Amino acid sequence: MSPSYQRYFDESYADFWKEQTRRYGHDEGHQRLIDLVSSLVPEGGLLLECGMGNGFPFTRAWSARHRLAGCDLSVRALTMARPDLGGGASARLAGADLRALPFRTGAGQAVVCARALNYVPQTWQALDELWRVTAPGGHLVFDAFNRDHPPRRRAALRAALRRPWRTLFPAPGQQHALRISGILDGLRARGASLSLFDDQGFPLPAQASAPWRDQPTLWIVAGKPR
Numbered sequence: 001m002s003p004s005y006q007r008y009f010d011e012s013y014a015d016f017w018k019e020q021t022r023r024y025g026h027d028e029g030h031q032r033l034i035d036l037v038s039s040l041v042p043e044g045g046l047l048l049e050c051g052m053g054n055g056f057p058f059t060r061a062w063s064a065r066h067r068l069a070g071c072d073l074s075v076r077a078l079t080m081a082r083p084d085l086g087g088g089a090s091a092r093l094a095g096a097d098l099r100a101l102p103f104r105t106g107a108g109q110a111v112v113c114a115r116a117l118n119y120v121p122q123t124w125q126a127l128d129e130l131w132r133v134t135a136p137g138g139h140l141v142f143d144a145f146n147r148d149h150p151p152r153r154r155a156a157l158r159a160a161l162r163r164p165w166r167t168l169f170p171a172p173g174q175q176h177a178l179r180i181s182g183i184l185d186g187l188r189a190r191g192a193s194l195s196l197f198d199d200q201g202f203p204l205p206a207q208a209s210a211p212w213r214d215q216p217t218l219w220i221v222a223g224k225p226r
């Protein structure tokens, strides 16, 4: 990892994202995703949140319900998160890269990577790490922009996000490398059972051949075999 990549998230992005989260707020879509993830963690189970940012809106909701450990590349973002974690203030938080997670293999009954994987150029290096720390019988939950989306839809995504693409991914050397079809195939090849949800947390039809086709972003829940 280049030092400038890390420095960017610490020195620029942490404050940018704090402002964004204030603007996006916490809506019903977020709550559905919080409830969905919570339903995957058994009583006393451990939830790992990777790329957790400043902890709003997800981490603090989960930390009130579960044992939690979290990490982010930006130590500054983690510092912002700490006062917010309420009952979960004792949660273990660590500055770490998604591509080299500080958790033991199979540690998390649920492993969540919310709105962070899109920033990592080496998608599979990060996904394999996230999959490694997911417990057998547990679930990996993450979201992804849909690179298989028809181009006209990408313009709609840009408009919805109200930012030009290059300002969304301005860090040095960054690439938004995901293709949803490849991600899903790769996870299936690793034995995952998949469920897909739209960005509001509503399930997408399991029987459709490409239920993600019209989604600009989607959430993927990958169940790991026991």
Ligand SMILES: C[S@@+](CC[C@H](N)C(=O)[O-])C[C@H]1O[C@@H](n2cnc3c(N)ncnc32)[C@H](O)[C@@H]1O
Residues within 6 Å of the ligand: 009, 010, 013, 017, 021, 050, 051, 052, 053, 054, 055, 056, 057, 058, 071, 072, 073, 074, 077, 096, 097, 098, 099, 113, 114, 115, 116, 117, 119, 120
């Ligand atoms: C859009 S924010 C999302 C934060 C939080 N998960 C949320 O949903 O609000 C993206 C986060 O990914 C983190 N990030 C980017 N690249 C990373 C990497 N390689 N390893 C760990 N975290 C990374 C950034 O520091 C930032 O906090």
